Amino acid sequence: MRRSSILLGVLALLLTPSLPGTAHAQSRGSLTQAISALKSEFAEKSSVLFSQKTHDGFGSDVVALTVAHGKHRFAAKVGVYASDVTDTFTTGDMPTNFRMINVGRDSYTQGTWTKIPEGKKWLHWRDADGFLWSQNLVDALNPKFLQLISSGAEKTSARDRYDGVPTIRYDGSVKVGSLGSRQAGIYYGPRDGRSVGGRIKWKLWLGPDNLPRRFQTEIVSDSYGPEREVDIVRMNVLYKGWGTPVHIVAPSKNLVAEDD
Template sequence: MRRTLAALTGATLAALIAPLPALPAPAEAASGPASLTPAADRRVSAADPVSALTRRFKAHRGVRLAENTKIIGEGKKYRTIFTRRSGVLEFGGKGLVASDLTTRFTVPTKGEDGLAGVFAPSRTISVKGTAYTSGGIYADSMPEGKKWLRTPGDTGSLVSAVQQIISTVEPGTLRATLARTAARRPGGTWDGTRTTVHSGTITLGELFGVSPSVRAMLGTKPTGRSATLPVSWKIYLGSDLLVRRVVSSYTESTRGLNSTELTYVNDTRYTGWGTKVTIKAPPADQVAEFDELTVGADDARGAQDPVRGFFEN
């Protein structure tokens, strides 16, 4: 339990001090092991929101995303919107292929703690298995004439501990989550369409089994009590069965690490399904690699894997 929770906490740190990782390959994003019973499959196919999603997987078409994350401390003493993300996602024939997202933090950025750089706004373009980040903690360390930091990788996700843990643009994740629907009710109007809100609970272990983004975030399969960590969720489906809003929450207890308990509430809105979009990598002459940054060698190594560096110290 403690190891997986440490990974979640470490992912929070990673989100603060490193650029977003690259997106998974399209085939991976559109697939993944699902553990649904035939009855669960029938419950999902009756509404068929998964087919509604996959019909939107067309080249140079996408959807706009707006998201905020609240972190609530023990006893609900501390409640704040910790991050805001907005931008656009681009699909290909098999799923998500690129994204262009800007992240802003709503935390103190002045004072003796020197947090201005850590929590500076950043923009990340993820395309063809590579992420390019502008701004953020490394803005002052970029070499002259360079604006973007390149982070290559063959795995990655749209989520971290301070972002939406239920990625409903992954067909397998959407299918498995909706299969655990416990209640339905009218959800109001979002993106100009009346919605029905489905709600329920899915465990961290179940999400790991179906979601490429969660597997990338955690790295290793959760076991024991960690595997049964409940993630509560609400998914708002429009009359066209496309997702318009996702709200999820979970509580991680880090007692023994820093003796605290934090609840993460992620609220994601999708608008403009079918938006025309073509996301391209930044100009090559504006891109820098990690070894070009004007920081110490140890800092550069830790930046590439901040979670491991934190917990091995």
């Protein structure tokens, strides 16, 4: 899978390795209720807190680790309308810190790699696709992704607690025609002739309200050639505090520099 951190060369965000499951699939289940629950949160302009880890590498070799945490605010039909995310990206022994605030179509970034004019603390980007949440992300907050994986979802016997509530786990796997990444996350799509596809293996834990409490996935890209190891991204996301009031605003203008 081709990975490029659009704009500033930071590898896509967040997330941990897949954990071996012990539960056996009992029956096929539907994620329709989860989709409806998410859309209701969007309509209510609700919010959620999250923490996330990503291991990115080839085969069993981990090349990069990203640890992130933050908060999202929703809007009807749009989904994630605003977010405030802090992450640390590590490759070898070189950690890179990064923070990004998105409000609508505006993104504000800062990090140890960023060249910001003296007296300023943020760079402003308008309509930067690489930074904005979108509806083709491999993301448990994306109803379109949940719809994609719904037909193959299998309800398991696992009964774990996350965010202080009992959960029901669904497992599955889906093949997609193309994969890629940007700062906002891993994205998928139909075969486009430019990038390779792959298989998305996933586990999703839903609370009594049918909202996600944990999402775990292993994204295995198709091989670029017979001598190339496949690219594997392993992600683990925990969600908590659904409906907790969050305050996400753009930084003060006097602290912001425009990207040239």
